Amino acid sequence: MEENTQYTEDNIRSLDWKEHIRLRPGMYIGKLGDGSSADDGIYILVKEVLDNSVDEFVMGAGKTIEVSIQGPKVIVRDYGRGIPLGKVVDVVSKMNTGGKYDSRAFKKSVGLNGVGTKAVNALSSYFRVESSRDGKSSAAEFAQGNLNDQEFLDETSRRRGTKVTFIPDEAIFKNYKFRTEYVAKMLRNYVYLNRGLTILFNGEKFFSENGLRDLLEDNNNKDDMLYPIIHLEGDDIEIAITHSKTQYSEEYHSFVNGQHTTQGGTHQAAFREAIVKTIRDFYGKSFEASDVRKSIISAVSIKVMEPIFESQTKTKLGSTEMGGKLPTVRSYINDFVGKYLDNYLHKNPDVADKMQRKILQAERERKELSGIRKLAKERAKKSNLHNKKLRDCRVHLGDIKKDRRLESTLFITEGDSASGSITKSRDVNTQAVFSLRGKPLNCYSMSKKIVYENEEFNLLQAALNIEESMEDLRYNNIVIATDADVDGMHIRLLLITFFLQFFPELIKEGHLYILQTPLFRVRNKKETFYCYSQAEKRAAINKLSGKPEITRFKGLGEISPDEFKYFIGEDIRLDPVMLDRETSIEELLQFYMGKNTPNRQEFIINNLKVELDLVEEEK
Structure with a gap:
């Protein structure tokens, strides 16, 4: 067969x-x-700039951001x-330029590869950096990474x-919107990990005195904790x-190194292993891991020399070494937990x-469940061969x-027609x-047993692969x-109840959303607008x-597959399901699914205001 494509110097x-x-x-x-998801690019841009400021605090320079x-x-x-004044432009626009290549200045920094602010600059329609030091200042302005303006002041009072x-x-981040809840969570993590650092965000102050203990207390209801938080610290842990x-x-x-590793990694695996080993040794019993x-709520932070992450966004640690003359990550964490958690348990017999x-x-609960779990697995195995509930995709979260x-x-x-429309128009x-199949079961106040007894929940749990751990x-x-x-x-509400009851960290970690779908289509022969509210309809x-x-x-x-592709493609609109920090999961479940029908009815009616307005308008 003749090759038509020419490959010359012009192709390079x-x-x-x-x-x-x-x-x-x-x-x-x-x-x-x-911006509807915490790991969306606009928040990574904020984080990359913040990492540099936090690294300054770590080096002992500047206590407030x-x-x-x-x-x-x-801002x-x-x-x-x-930034050294003569290098302001280079630091934000030249690859392989930055202070973090000098390990003496930034021993245990996060942004070791020097790409962060360059990426922010290149992906911003407007980018300005100003540096003040020694009574002088330098500033540079860019658009899409192109330098537009530069100024240098020999004297400044800044x-x-x-x-x-x-x-x-x-042009890159379509229809984006910053959600302050996600930014606030990021900033809280920075102060938990850097005690003494104050971050002011839109006038709100973030500060932590007790580090990871504050993190657990702020994220969980005190009444739900079985015993006071065990809080242990070492040199790099x-x-x-x-x-x-x-x-x-x-x-x-x-x-x-202050980086939230949402995907875990070698340190989290070592921590999980160390807890089990220490507790088995302490009680002298070979408990099942x-x-x-089960039911553990915990946090671990380590500092590593020149960490290796499995992706540029640094959500999973790949390093096995602590760096320098220290042992491996695994043995370091095992040794620390083995010594200090054991000491704590000896000193606190009530805990x-x-x-x-x-x-x-x-x-006891595991043994009670083992029979029904076995049956459920056999049932799922059989039904998986014929199961049409799940139409899977090719790329999964674990594919690092x-x-x-x-x-x-x-x-x-819900229902075959909606499933059919999404299936035909989705990105496979x-x-x-x-x-x-219809309405799921109300599992409020039920035990985990129901997840295995109810075929739908069992298949959903299997599809998500979360039976053993969120890591999967x-x-x-x-x-x-x-x-x-x-x-x-x-x-x-029934599905949110299922997740709150059995897998609340799916919500805590920002994985659960509600799909917004348009209420109207407004079109003429040339243009079509899909509208999600009365205001959008009027504008169209x-x-x-x-x-x-x-x-x-x-x-x-009712929406054809040809049209559905617009609502689940790059213009998809999602509402994240978030937990209010002030409300416990138990209170939420009680409100939504407890015996308070009038309150719940009022909630549903208030949240269906658009729907009811439409009905009134159509009458």
């Missing part, structure tokens, strides 16, 4: 630094997203040493430090542990007693080496569909896709001349 081209980042942003900041986000504009100001202002580029009275699953918050760790009773209770793993999504739908690489979760985004009516709202009518055709969608099943 070199991209400059900013072109490369803009062409392949996923390599640098993971997925793009619109000011962060402001107003609309799309982000981060620190009072560190300031306090020393660095100020970065940027606006993420809408800090841990905090308690057990929940009601939670079924394990919960870990893990960090390396799952019984020891040791509560812990042992919790482990024995977990053992695949670029799009953070886009992996499972849509949970990253989007899977799980089809419900197959999809980064779990999206409830139901109609915007009373029945659809009820199904949402005003944009289109004459009398446009208006279609009202009453259910997902």
Whole structure:
């Protein structure tokens, strides 16, 4: 066969630094997203700038960082040493330039590869950096990584430090919006890991006196803790542990050099192993690992010399060495936990007693479940051969080496028509569909036994692969896709109840969403607008001349697959399901699914205001 494509010198081209980042942003900041997910690119941009300011604090320079986000504009100001004035432009626009290549200056830094602020610069429609030191200042302004303006002042009254202002580029981040809840959580983690650091965010102050102990206390209801938090610290390690009275699953918050490793890694695996070994040795009993760790709520933070992460966004540690003359990560954590947790349990027999009773209770429950679990697995094995509930995708969250793993999504739908529309229009690489048969069971206040007895829940648990641990979760985004009516709202509540009851950390870690679907289509012969509210419908009518055709969608099943692709593609609109820090899971479940029908009815009616408004308008 004749080869038609010519391959000459003309085919070879070199991209400059900013072109490369803009062409392949996923390599640098993971997925793009619109801000509805905590791991969307716009938050990685904020984090990359913040990492530099936090590293200044770690080096003993500057105790306060000011962060402001107003609309799309982000401002981060620190009072560190300031970038050397002659290098202000180079540091934010030249690859392989930065202070962190000098290990003497930044021994245990996060951003060792010197790419962070360059990526922010290249991916911003506006980027300004200002540095003040020694009574002088230097500033540079960029657009899409191109230098537009530069200024240098021989005299300034500004306090020393660095100020970065940027606006993420809408050409890359479509229809994005910063959610302050995600930014606040990120900032809290920074202060938990850097005691003495104050971060001011839009006027709110973040500060921590007790490190990881504060993290567990702020994220969990005190009344649900089985015993006071065990808080232990060493030179390059800090841990905090308690057990929940009601939670079924394990919960870990893990960090390396101040970086939140949401995907865990070698340090988290070593920590889980060390807890089991220490507790077995302390009680002199070979407890099952799952019984020891059931209901555990914990956090671990370590500092490593020049850490190796499994992705540019640094969510999973790959390093096995601590660095220098220290032992491996595994033996370092095992030795620390083995010594200090053992000492703590010897000195606090009341805590040791509560812990042992919790482990024995977990053992009893596991044995009670083992028979029904075996039956459920056999049933699932048989039904999997014919199971049409799950239409899987090709890329999953655990595929560390695949670029799009953070886009992996499972849509949970109701009814065959809606499932069919999503299945036909989805991206088969990253989007899977799980089809419900009518309304799921209300599992409020039920035991884990129901997950195995109820075929639908058992298959959903198997599809997500979360029976043993959250570490094996197959999809980064779990999206409830139901109609915007009373029945659809009820199904949402029943599914949220299932996750709150048995897998609350899916919600705590920001994996659960509600799919927004359009209520109207407004079009003429030239243009089509999909509208999610009355206001959007009015705006669309005003944009289109004459009398446009208006279609009202009453259910997902009415939307054709050809149209559905617009709502689950790059313009997908998701509402994250978030936990209020002030409300416990038990209180939430009691409100939504307890015996308070009038309150719940009022909630559903208030949240269906758009739907009811439409009904009134149509009358």
